[in-house]
Amino acid sequence: MARKKKSEITPEIVAEHGLSEDEYAIVLDRLGREPNLTELGIFSVMWSEHCSYKSSRRHLGKFLTTSDRVIQGPGENAGVIDIDDGDAIVFKMESHNHPSFIEPYQGAATGVGGIMRDVFTMGARPIALMNALRFGEPGHPKTKALVSGVVAGIGGYGNCVGVPTVGGETNFHPGYNGNILVNAMCVGLARTDNVFYSAAKGVGNPIFYVGSKTGRDGIHGATMASAEFDDDSEEKRPTVQVGDPFTEKLLIEACLELMATDAIIAIQDMGAAGLTSSSIEMADKGGVGIALNLDKVPQRETGMSAYEMMLSESQERMLMVIQPGKEKLAFQVFEKWELDVAEIGTTTDTGRLVLTHKRKTVCDIPIAPLADDAPNYDRPHEPTAPREILKPDEVDEPADYNDALIQVMTDPDMASKRWIWEQYDRHVMADTVDSSQSGGDAAIVRIHGPDGPTDKAVAITTDCTPRYCYADPVQGGRQAVAESWRNLTCVGANPVAITDCLNFGNPERSEIMGQFVGCIEGMNEACRAFDYPVVSGNVSLYNETNGVAIPPTPAVGGVGLIPDLTLVQSLGGARPGDTLILIGATEGWLGSSIFLRALQNREDGAPPPVDLQAERHNGDYVRKLIRNRRVRAVHDLSDGGLAAAACEMAFASGIGMELINPSELPAHAWYFGEDQARYLISTDGNSVNPILTTADGLGVPAMIVGKAGGTRLKAKGAFDVSLDGLRGRWEQWMPELMSGATETV
């Protein structure tokens, strides 16, 4: 390789590439010489936070990642679980926060495209999408445009590809004003004996490039996702990636078609840091070297340099190692689907990444240090100071409970998100059993095997309560996992495993790192208590603007198995005359509650503690009741407590509810407290006694809290409003926000 002048790589260039002096010293040491610009670029993206997980790696290692259903845990493109009969579910969640803030439509769309590629890369057909969104306060000048762009982008991509977007969650909080979160999850279906991995094997095997041509899109996207925003970053926009769902659809069909043969040895999508990270990850995992001829890379623009090609983040591209002798077949399949395809290199035994461009060697570096010797920091972490516990009598009761109920149900986090999910095709593929439209706890998608629809289904949910995580990361981490487990339970599923998307601020600040470590600790405790492992995930750090970090937001995506579709449960089945039973204990926990925020504009107080034993106990009991067909409607209690759960059940069932307060607690604590491990169930008269008696025997707290019927939502000693009236307010909040007709609540 041509020796470059010593001056080519100045300290400024190193700094622009986001490498610290220490990190650059390691580069020099491992190479034994100065890198050229292409090589520096490769090190910089591989060692970015986004690709190397340098601040988070050691902590992620603590997660429970195995169970008898886990086929593949973290470390591949997506996690894989066994759901019997030779079927496997492949799933993962990923963030596209920074790109979506800069260009909401394309940012969100390409986020969906990226997560789908992670899933079909493993040999799975994507069958469901979920989205977990966090926006700034509703009245913030940017919020409306961000909401409409992000939602249109998610729909625009998923709808076009033809994968149903079946559920999600949406929060609004000033903590996201300068840094929204767009987390997308994809669930796919594969056969256990036909899962594909990314480890390149063998020497001399052809490497294929498939998909769209490479352009100068998103160069430095990976480093952008790893740097804080400041007000200038809207000016210094790098080229934004544009998604092409049409090509993605073709890519899915083509890859699945080729995967049905034995032509593919290894496959990896080109995500962040495109060709660089895909080739290096494949080589590193397989312990081989890679030689690529960049002249063969399909290019959309003229005059692209090696640096640009290696760092481009053009979408809808895949890299694969093909079985020698199967090249023709591969070309045939990809050409049938009219995709760009090229053989661009081979695997080697050198352990090095060697790139040639215009007959010159433009990069020759050892692969091991790029992956294995990537920095791995133990950043200082300061635990979040515990907050004071707020007792019910330290919180003022509302003067008007009708108004209180309306305020709670039209809180931005509580109000109906119909405006969002009506823009998502929830039914395409014709296997959606339940989705956002029921307001249910988890979406349900039937397993459609090679021989047609089966009686099995998967349940899917995403959950996180950032205000709890902010108040107490450990409890918040537990709660996020526990709520996902509860939500799967509520629809009659056996919770199996989770994926996560850990969104935090700048890890170089010890209090942020403390939030990160605390949330992981809490999540992991819950995973272990429920035998509910983490099989995939994603970390997004540096989510802050001008030094203000987002609330810690470890979004959890849970997947459960419903072995028999006739045992599917919903919250919409309550009938007039049913008895309402509350499962779980109530202390009236108002700290960090929606009630406190919606009525008193306060976010203080310790969040509800999560008793993992009680969660498991109560949840297992509820699931048993569902299996024994003892219940007509089930909903877990979360934001807004008993009152909110009853309203949501009433909306879904289309009948009123009448609640009582059999406790000693003041009405606000009883109706709006957010104690965990609780469920509201609606059941017919005959089942009431058996349910209560069995619960008593098992030590599961259970009591009658009201009955279903009528056209009003009533609570003794508190509110009495018409069902339709409240539903109207609840439904109208978001359309009014988006039409600009009203200000924030």
Next chain:
Amino acid sequence: MSTAVIVFPASNCDRDAAVALEKVTGKPPRMVWHKDTSIPDDVRFVVVPGGFSYGDYLRSGAIAANSPVIRDLKDKSEAGLPVLGICNGFQILTEAGMLPGALMRNANQKFVCRISRLRLANAKTRFTSQYDAKHEIDVPVAHHDGNYFADDETLRRIEGGGQVVFRYSENPNGSRNDIAGIVNASGNVLGMMPHPERAVDTVHGGTDGITLFKSIVGSL
């Protein structure tokens, strides 16, 4: 006797349509690739399924309407072959001139996915003969470009000729006269925005769509 589903690049309701057809005929339909120049001779009924053929670039359905297989479909439909175009399939049939009018962007500019209640404007077609004319049916819609437009004269003609088959009870997209589905003048080509194939199984939450497939298959 066979049925067929046409598959374009980025059709995405092709499998759904095939499942519905198999449910009604007991036999999987032929899947006909868009590059095929002709529809097999034993095919008695063709579904042009929903999706985003060619990404819906330029105009929904425009590029697909120019494919070889649609040219053949047009000829065969003129000779009487029954054809059902659903959603993107409806767009393709209007673009191909097999049905009058055009489907424009939804009036509110947004994609809409919801269960829509439909009135039967004509229960005497080959596609609707087994419906109870008085009943309204629930069928999901999911589209961005479902806003049916025809000029006044065309509208008068199709209304007068009983060509309007389904109407929305609550118009989700701005369609003229709440039109959700129409047939051609000879009554053998139906295009509709709602997805009957997504309402053929109790897990879908309703089975109002199956009657449509039963009607047409029963008429063959």
Next chain:
Amino acid sequence: MIARVYVGLKPGVLDPQGRTIAASLNDLGFDEVQDVTQGKIIELKLASGERDTVEARVKEMCERLLANTVIESYRIELDEEEE
């Protein structure tokens, strides 16, 4: 040779897109906006040829694909200079 095809809705066809843009602009305080219509420009880079033949070919492209003449009208502009 460059051909530019301008495609717009025919008069009498309701233009919800234009109306939405107009309403949004008014909302943003641009009160001077009275009416908006939106159309497409399709720019084609073509192998060079006789002006008349090229024009006829582009017209054919419009009729067959680029415009839906049920709702749209079009106008063609040719530009001999390569840009």
Next chain:
Amino acid sequence: MIARVYVGLKPGVLDPQGRTIAASLNDLGFDEVQDVTQGKIIELKLASGERDTVEARVKEMCERLLANTVIESYRIELDEEEE
């Protein structure tokens, strides 16, 4: 006063739409088509005013709503004559 705003993708930004139209025209036998890009034309009917002021206002409309300046560029043409 009429203002015409031409909006197109910035060079280098992926244009899947243009690419697909080009491929389709080629398939239809229009082999002379080498490349296609698609843009928008937004025609605004405005209350009359000083040319410079109007232009500045339309520019503001573009920046705030009509163009997505992250990926699109725009060009403004003013036409005093009412059409």
